[in-house]
Amino acid sequence: MQDVAQDGAVVSTRQIIDDVVVRFAGDSGDGMQLTGDQFTRTTAAQGNDLATFPDYPAEIRAPAGTLAGVSGFQVHFSSHHVRTPGDQPSVLVAMNPAALAANVKDLKTGGLIIVNTDKFGARDLEKADLTSNPLEDGSLDAYQVVPVQLSNLTKAAVQELGLNTKEADRCKNFFALGMTYWLFDRALDWTQNWIRTKFKAPYAEANLRALQAGYNYALTVELFHAGYEVPPAALKPGTYRNITGNQATALGLLVAAQKAGRPLFQGAYPITPASDILHLLATYKEFGVITFQAEDEIAAISATIGAAWGGAIAITSTSGPGLALKGEALGLGVIVELPMVVVDVQRGGPSTGLPTKTEQSDLFIALYGRHGDAPNPVIAAQTPGDCFHAAIDAVRIAVKYMTPVLLLTDGYLANGAAPWRLPDLDEIPEIPVSLADDPETFHPYERDPDTLARPWAIPGTPGLEHRIGGLEKADGSGNVSYDPDNHQKMTEIRRQKIARIAQDLDPVDVEGDSGGLLVVSWGGTFGAVRSAVTQARLAGTRCGHLHLRWLNPFPRGMAELFAGYDQILVPELNMGQLATVLRSTFLVDAKSYSKVQGKPFKVSELVARIQTMTSQA
Amino acid sequence: MSTVEDTPQYHKKDFMSDQTVRWCPGCGDYAILSQVQTVFADLGIPRHQFAVVSGIGCSSRFPYYMNTYGFHTIHGRAPAFATGLRLANPELSVWLVTGDGDGLSIGGNHLIHILRRNVDLQILMFNNRIYGLTKGQYSPTSEVGKRTKSSPMGSIDRPFMPCALAIGADGTFIARTADIFVKEQRALLKAAHRHKGTSFIEILQNCVIFNGGAFDDQTARKLRDEHCVFLENGKPMLYGSKDARKGLVIGDDYRIGSIDIHTPEDEARVLVHHQTNLAMATLLTRIGTDDGLPTAMGIMYHMQAPVYEREVYAQIETAQARPGSGNLHKALVGKNPWTVQG
Numbered sequence: 040m041q042d043v044a045q046d047g048a049v050v051s052t053r054q055i056i057d058d059v060v061v062r063f064a065g066d067s068g069d070g071m072q073l074t075g076d077q078f079t080r081t082t083a084a085q086g087n088d089l090a091t092f093p094d095y096p097a098e099i100r101a102p103a104g105t106l107a108g109v110s111g112f113q114v115h116f117s118s119h120h121v122r123t124p125g126d127q128p129s130v131l132v133a134m135n136p137a138a139l140a141a142n143v144k145d146l147k148t149g150g151l152i153i154v155n156t157d158k159f160g161a162r163d164l165e166k167a168d169l170t171s172n173p174l175e176d177g178s179l180d181a182y183q184v185v186p187v188q189l190s191n192l193t194k195a196a197v198q199e200l201g202l203n204t205k206e207a208d209r210c211k212n213f214f215a216l217g218m219t220y221w222l223f224d225r226a227l228d229w230t231q232n233w234i235r236t237k238f239k240a241p242y243a244e245a246n247l248r249a250l251q252a253g254y255n256y257a258l259t260v261e262l263f264h265a266g267y268e269v270p271p272a273a274l275k276p277g278t279y280r281n282i283t284g285n286q287a288t289a290l291g292l293l294v295a296a297q298k299a300g301r302p303l304f305q306g307a308y309p310i311t312p313a314s315d316i317l318h319l320l321a322t323y324k325e326f327g328v329i330t331f332q333a334e335d336e337i338a339a340i341s342a343t344i345g346a347a348w349g350g351a352i353a354i355t356s357t358s359g360p361g362l363a364l365k366g367e368a369l370g371l372g373v374i375v376e377l378p379m380v381v382v383d384v385q386r387g388g389p390s391t392g393l394p395t396k397t398e399q400s401d402l403f404i405a406l407y408g409r410h411g412d413a414p415n416p417v418i419a420a421q422t423p424g425d426c427f428h429a430a431i432d433a434v435r436i437a438v439k440y441m442t443p444v445l446l447l448t449d450g451y452l453a454n455g456a457a458p459w460r461l462p463d464l465d466e467i468p469e470i471p472v473s474l475a476d477d478p479e480t481f482h483p484y485e486r487d488p489d490t491l492a493r494p495w496a497i498p499g500t501p502g503l504e505h506r507i508g509g510l511e512k513a514d515g516s517g518n519v520s521y522d523p524d525n526h527q528k529m530t531e532i533r534r535q536k537i538a539r540i541a542q543d544l545d546p547v548d549v550e551g552d553s554g555g556l557l558v559v560s561w562g563g564t565f566g567a568v569r570s571a572v573t574q575a576r577l578a579g580t581r582c583g584h585l586h587l588r589w590l591n592p593f594p595r596g597m598a599e600l601f602a603g604y605d606q607i608l609v610p611e612l613n614m615g616q617l618a619t620v621l622r623s624t625f626l627v628d629a630k631s632y633s634k635v636q637g638k639p640f641k642v643s644e645l646v647a648r649i650q651t652m653t654s655q656a
Numbered sequence: 657m658s659t660v661e662d663t664p665q666y667h668k669k670d671f672m673s674d675q676t677v678r679w680c681p682g683c684g685d686y687a688i689l690s691q692v693q694t695v696f697a698d699l700g701i702p703r704h705q706f707a708v709v710s711g712i713g714c715s716s717r718f719p720y721y722m723n724t725y726g727f728h729t730i731h732g733r734a735p736a737f738a739t740g741l742r743l744a745n746p747e748l749s750v751w752l753v754t755g756d757g758d759g760l761s762i763g764g765n766h767l768i769h770i771l772r773r774n775v776d777l778q779i780l781m782f783n784n785r786i787y788g789l790t791k792g793q794y795s796p797t798s799e800v801g802k803r804t805k806s807s808p809m810g811s812i813d814r815p816f817m818p819c820a821l822a823i824g825a826d827g828t829f830i831a832r833t834a835d836i837f838v839k840e841q842r843a844l845l846k847a848a849h850r851h852k853g854t855s856f857i858e859i860l861q862n863c864v865i866f867n868g869g870a871f872d873d874q875t876a877r878k879l880r881d882e883h884c885v886f887l888e889n890g891k892p893m894l895y896g897s898k899d900a901r902k903g904l905v906i907g908d909d910y911r912i913g914s915i916d917i918h919t920p921e922d923e924a925r926v927l928v929h930h931q932t933n934l935a936m937a938t939l940l941t942r943i944g945t946d947d948g949l950p951t952a953m954g955i956m957y958h959m960q961a962p963v964y965e966r967e968v969y970a971q972i973e974t975a976q977a978r979p980g981s982g983n984l985h986k987a988l989v990g991k992n993p994w995t996v997q998g
């Protein structure tokens with residue numbers, strides 16, 4: 040394909056490629072998340088499949104120009120199916136020396152660096168802890184460096200608009216975006232429309248001019264050896280949107296409540312990276328959604344349990360430290376056997392840990408983090424879009440089995456975006472809710488013989504007045520009981536009830552070989568592990584991939600499945616939590632591969648580990 | 657909602673559950689249970705519309721003894737449970753039973769927040785100035801110097817005054833009574849029920865086992881006239897025995913004082929109680945401790961403020977009234993969908 044400048048001259052030839060990873064990096068104040076988001080939306084609208092990885096510091100505004108303040112946004116887009124945000128970017132946009140220094144080591148050899156040379160003064164280098172200028176000291180020789188006077192060019196582009204220096208400088212991210220739009224043949228209109236609705240008069244015009252100027256600059260100055268074209272992916276026909284895990288979780292909960300015909304109640308306390316679920320549900324008042332921003336995490340779950348008693352589809356969302364605070368109330372949820380969903384958007388821990396980074400280290404607390412014998416079903420979402428379906432499944436099981444359900448997502452899924460094909464709402468089955476209403480037959484702790492669920496009896500129902508609470512309940516009547524045999528019986532029933540959920544789950548499903556090495560994963564590592572197993576198999580390794588959606592109970596057939604493999608590898612973004620559970624549950628030699636750097640697995644890391652393990656066998 | 661006509665005529669026994677009451681013999685909780693059951697029968701509300709929510713402690717066993725919907729939750733968090741319940745089901749008449757340990761110590765945070773939000777329910781705080789269920793440690797309302805198992809040399813914690821805390825947290829209905837004040841207690845329970853918003857009633861409650869007689873000054877027949885001023889809205893704050901009448905006055909230093917009443921002129925100096933006067937109510941919540949003044953009984957403060965659940969539902973109604981609202985497909989599609997053709 041050829042690119043035509045306004046005067047009609049052919050300026051360059053586009054090279055067709057099918058897979059690109061771009062990373063935008065700058066100061067927290069440089070608008071990198073916004074820039075990445077715009078690139079993502081435009082790219083999605085252009086028909087590529089994609090995955091994103093926003094990576095930002097915990098501080099809202101760390102000192103400008105420092106390594107601590109570097110904010111990044113990685114987009115992987117392709118003409119094929121995309122499962123991960125990509126191991127290594129081939130293009131890096133670096134707005135200052137700190138962004139360059141922090142990110143260049145991730146770049147592919149020979150990769151392209153678009154760098155803002157206006158920010159490389161002695162003071163700027165010092166702020167980034169650099170002793171020499173990487174643009175001059177040869178340290179970038181392995182890359183193609185495209186030096187751009189981003190600040191000055193942007194200033195010139197918006198000159199006539201009367202903005203002060205600082206305001207003009209703020210537009211430089213759009214200049215950079217415009218350059219990348221030319222580089223990958225993206226249309227400007229989507230971002231142009233967005234700018235018009237988002238900014239007030241002089242700023243909208245300034246950003247529009249910066250965007251166009253960046254595009255024209257790349258086009259006319261022939262900065263790049265070639266422009267690229269990434270043809271659309273062959274996506275399944277349908278209506279698509281970009282969706283983050285948090286958006287999908289919120290929508291899933293909304294749809295689940297509608298399918299159950301009950302109001303949705305959310306009790307929540309702000310916490311990174313879960314707050315967006317609260318923000319989004321707070322905008323759904325038109326569906327009767329009640330969001331309650333509680334005074335703390337404990338109040339959030341307590342109000343949730345109160346609302347569950349009152350007949351709502353009740354959910355609370357949090358992250359690790361919040362889940363720890365909710366533990367006692369969750370124990371009550373288990374003993375009073377009311378339906379509710381607790382969403383844990385996992386982040387690096389313990390304590391405040393790495394609040395903006397991803398991790399899978401809450402599996403143990405989700406499975407075991409309560410006093411007493413208090414089993415809870417646990418489900419984990421595997422992609423941003425899957426958060427929608429996982430949320431619906433969680434509500435369905437909570438209502439059917441009258442139990443709290445823990446839904447695990449993570450920072451990577453929550454903030455990462457991917458194109459999502461809209462489900463057909465009519466195809467999502469109803470969630471049957473049967474409320475007790477017959478005083479003649481009602482016993483608060485009488486159970487459904489199939490599910491062992493007790494009845495859901497809502498205050499306000501005539502004739503069903505009864506008491507529930509934290510004290511052990513007598514089987515059937517629900518009266519307070521200190522009888523030793525009754526406690527044994529009730530504890531066993533509570534465990535059996537959760538175990539019976541397995542009857543509702545899909546049987547184990549392995550992708551790949553039915554012998555050799557079995558790679559077992561759960562949650563947000565799905566894409567990376569599936570890609571790695573696919574690559575390893577193409578390279579001749581005999582291996583299969585089991586991805587677990589439910590962590591409690593496990594689907595049926597796990598022990599039989601494990602027996603067919605020589606080795607088991609469990610890659611996790613924690614110190615081996617699922618591996619430990621598998622070892623103790625199935626007495627198998629599950630080997631843990633753990634990574635706890637606040638970042639997802641790279642496909643290449645996983646392939647290497649698979650190959651090491653199989654070559655040693 | 658049920659109308660008055662189809663509400664059955666209830667008696668106190670209709671609100672007694674079949675569970676054996678297990679408080680210690682002589683515990684003040686019995687008297688309170690009896691008044692609440694009596695009053696519930698009188699409120700004209702169908703029994704299934706009552707929900708009693710509690711935390712943990714002796715007082716919090718209360719729901720088990722009421723033949724209504726009841727929820728015995730976890731320590732200190734009853735206000736949050738009750739808030740969730742009211743939001744999910746705003747038709748219910750919700751009563752929250754707590755104690756000085758449950759409500760002011762472990763649950764202090766939730767108490768202040770339910771008060772500031774003004775959720776429409778009644779809080780009955782049984783104050784016995786001790787931990788009963790855990791067998792006798794000093795509580796957030798125990799007096800300095802109190803010797804208990806956990807304070808063998810005397811407590812050094814400065815105590816809370818529950819009503820002062822409640823008024824500080826912007827409560828809209830603040831009252832006090834004592835377990836054995838039958839008539840006053842019933843009247844207060846009814847007034848609390850009528851109030852739209854959070855009603856807070858501190859009930860001085862005798863823990864005969866671990867802190868017996870803590871409120872003898874206020875409750876013993878011979879002493880109470882001297883130690884309590886029973887507030888009536890719009891009436892002068894008089895107290896004392898028939899032959900030694902006293903009244904509350906305000907000094908130039910804005911402190912409340914007491915005068916002996918001998919003449920009509922004396923009587924004219926006595927302060928008149930106005931429930932809506934925040935400054936006066938704030939002073940009234942604090943008198944009666946080592947200051948030679950009587951303890952205020954009755955409604956100290958009562959004002960109307962927006963009710964939390966109503967505001968929540970008003971926003972929902974506003975959102976639902978917008979044209980095109982409630983389209984689930986639209987919510988799913990978001991702002992920037994695109995179509996991939998087959």
Ligand code: SF4
Pocket residue numbers: 678679680682683684685714715784788789862863864865866
């Ligand atoms: S310990 Fe005290 S408060 Fe508790 S039941 Fe006995 S007397 Fe009542």
